Amino acid sequence: MKNPNAQNQKPVTPLSSRLPFLSLIPGWLVGLVITIIVIAVLANFSKSFWYFEVVENDQVGVTIEAGEIQGVVQPGIAYDFGLFVSLVKITTSAVAITVDDPELITIDKQRIGLEVTADVFRPREADIVISNYSRYKNIYLNDASLQQRMTAFTLQAMKVCVGDKKFDEAVIGSGRDDLRACIDDELSGLALPLGLEVRNVAVPQITISPAVQAGLDAIVQSRLATEKAKQDAEKAKQEAVAQQAVEEGRIRVEQSKLQEESRQQATLQELKKQQLEAELAVIQQETVNEQAQLLLTQAQQRVAAEQARVDIAEELALAEMYAKYPEYVALQIALANASAIKDSDKFIYTPAGVFPQLILTNGALPLIPMK
Secondary structure, eight states: OOOTTGGGOOOOOOHHHHSGGGGGSOHHHHHHHHHHHHHHHHHHHHGGGEEEEEEOTTEEEEEEETTEEEEEEOSEEEEEESTTEEEEEEEOSOEEEEEEEEEEEOTTSOEEEEEEEEEEEOOOOHHHHHHHHTTSHHHHHOHHHHHHHHHHHHHHHHHHHHHTSOHHHHHSTTHHHHHHHHHHHHHHHHHGGGTOEEEEEEEEEEEEOHHHHHHHHHHHHHHHHHHHHHHHHHHHHHHHHHHHHHHHHHHHHHHHHHHHHHHHHHHHHHHHHHHHHHHHHHHHHHOOSHHHHHHHHHHHHHHHHHHHHHHHHHHHHHHHHHHHOHHHHHHHHHHHHHHHOOTTOOOOOOOTTBOOOOEETTEEOOOOBOO
């Protein structure tokens, strides 16, 4: 009996007939590919039961078995076999952070901006890693998470330290280093519970508002102007003292010169006088008549004239100096006037043309106009 559906059934075509190119691939190659795929699947599955890895110098390894931390291995070769074992590597090299905050308020309500940089290190000590790994795994393994957390800590430290300082203490001179030390201490205190270490904290940039900058510039300019005025005044004072000393020295030199000339002139006149006296003595001895007496008289007159010149030689020298240096005359007049005034002297000043009022024992006389 024939199958009623036989006419509707199609014959089964082999795979090689439908894919002719498969017939061109050797059977051994197909087997090799299948074997490699099977080995890869088994190796991937078996990774849960063993590991053999190298821990670099800037890493530590956390050994885990069945989800539980077994220990921490230092740089070197790490391997283990067991049920669901694995090795997680933690990079311990520095992670740099840079944090900016343009709006910080000092204790005296001044606005400043800060830029803070620092290096953050994950722990290498086994006890710290083991106690903190489960809570801060993401921070230990992911640099972005670490930077995000440290940025928040840095912003908080910046606000605390700036808020406790006055503007001058945070910005000017050694105050900036005190601010850096404060931020370092605050940031280290916040990072310590996470097992993190903060080093190389720096405050490379402090920004202030244009208004505050203009005010500081004005203060600096005012201080510089004040210092310059003081220096100019001191310079003028010193120049005046030096000029006065030079002038006094010049006057002393001229005065000494004139005194020496006067002394020399007096000596010369004295020599002339002695010469004339000697001549007179000779004439007196030789005078025997009226002509000799006349000569004697003339000689005596010349002697008297020379004596007069000797007597006034010093006055002539002083007169010449007074004529040459009027300021010296004024100085001598002032000294003479000053020495003439005594403590017991009294002066009465009245308007021009008015006679001073006299006070007597029986009353005061009226003012008498002067014509």
